[in-house]
Amino acid sequence: MEERSVAEAETEAKAETGAGAGPDVVAGDQGGPVAPGDLGDPSAPVIATRSLTKRYRGGQLAVDGLDLTVPAGSIFGFLGPNGSGKTTTIRMLMGLIEPTSGTARVLGQPMPRSSRAVLPHVGALIEGPALYGFLSGRDNLLRYDAADPTADPRTRRTRVETALDRVGLSAAAGKKARAYSLGMKQRLGLAAALLQPRKLLVLDEPTNGLDPQGMREIRTLVRELASDGTTVFLSSHLLDEIEQVCTHAAVMAQGRLITQGAVADLAAGARGRLVVRTPDTADAARVLKEQGVADVVVEEERVTGEPPEGELADLNAALVVARVRVRGFGVERASLEDAFVALTGEGFDVAG
Numbered sequence: 001m002e003e004r005s006v007a008e009a010e011t012e013a014k015a016e017t018g019a020g021a022g023p024d025v026v027a028g029d030q031g032g033p034v035a036p037g038d039l040g041d042p043s044a045p046v047i048a049t050r051s052l053t054k055r056y057r058g059g060q061l062a063v064d065g066l067d068l069t070v071p072a073g074s075i076f077g078f079l080g081p082n083g084s085g086k087t088t089t090i091r092m093l094m095g096l097i098e099p100t101s102g103t104a105r106v107l108g109q110p111m112p113r114s115s116r117a118v119l120p121h122v123g124a125l126i127e128g129p130a131l132y133g134f135l136s137g138r139d140n141l142l143r144y145d146a147a148d149p150t151a152d153p154r155t156r157r158t159r160v161e162t163a164l165d166r167v168g169l170s171a172a173a174g175k176k177a178r179a180y181s182l183g184m185k186q187r188l189g190l191a192a193a194l195l196q197p198r199k200l201l202v203l204d205e206p207t208n209g210l211d212p213q214g215m216r217e218i219r220t221l222v223r224e225l226a227s228d229g230t231t232v233f234l235s236s237h238l239l240d241e242i243e244q245v246c247t248h249a250a251v252m253a254q255g256r257l258i259t260q261g262a263v264a265d266l267a268a269g270a271r272g273r274l275v276v277r278t279p280d281t282a283d284a285a286r287v288l289k290e291q292g293v294a295d296v297v298v299e300e301e302r303v304t305g306e307p308p309e310g311e312l313a314d315l316n317a318a319l320v321v322a323r324v325r326v327r328g329f330g331v332e333r334a335s336l337e338d339a340f341v342a343l344t345g346e347g348f349d350v351a352g
Ligand SMILES: Nc1ncnc2c1ncn2[C@@H]1O[C@H](COP(=O)(O)OP(=O)(O)OP(=O)(O)O)[C@@H](O)[C@H]1O
Pocket: 056, 057, 058, 060, 061, 062, 080, 081, 082, 083, 084, 085, 086, 087, 088, 089, 237
């Protein structure tokens, strides 16, 4: 992580978490004041966009007619290959850039118009945390908290220690941030986002660049953060990660929404794979093809294909009649990856 100037980091930090975003009460939709603790119905979607569209000046259509609904209390995975429009969407949701057309509501309020009322309730970690490498982890948080005019200085130390504890950095809090691993820097960024109670956490590729251990730690942390009811919206280009941690997901490709919903439903929408475990793979593949099974693939000691419409037992009987030694036979649950392939006709094969 490069070190940035104090002024630069402060500007970014404010943009990232809403710290220092000014008074909490602003004119709402109907022109009346909106109290910060009462941003809409608690069961209403935390994020809702309608036909949200961004065309950059160069003409690039980065987000195209997006209708996104993020339920309260969900861990929502915003999934898509690099360049599919995830960061652009997040920047519009956070009021950092204006949409070309369409609307975005966060915590029931229109963005970017209500940024000042909404952002204090949103903790965000976008494109890596802005940290001062020459300060310790603890001092980074103290400074960060001090930049928030709504934060009571008398309770600052307690807030910082609680945040450090929540992300598991208490023991390393005295070390300079420049000596932190990437995973520790991400956790410190999360701690900064957690100094105040938040209704929504927005994390842009929180595990990007981390090793498997670091990724596991962040995933565990995300689950913990969500367990008290905080909605977590996280972007990722890793299907696997979304399946492991998210309750809901939206899939983007080339600026467009392909699908969204509960992860279990998305995967259930795709048909599973027929799997035959056998040492006689060539014979098994031949029999499956004869029986009309499509997309037969031979792997080591197993043959897979599309599940047939008809009776599975008949297929098993045909294998037995052909003297194929069957060790295992069944339909494996579809994954989100299967769903993605079924929806787009392409593999989810992305760079990075
Ligand atoms: N400031 C900009 N000006 C012009 N085009 C841009 C700008 N920012 C992004 N784009 C383009 O918009 C498209 C969507 O980019 P975006 O960064 O939102 O995608 P992403 O899904 O977040 O990908 P990544 O994970 O690589 O950041 C890409 O084609 C990108 O090149």
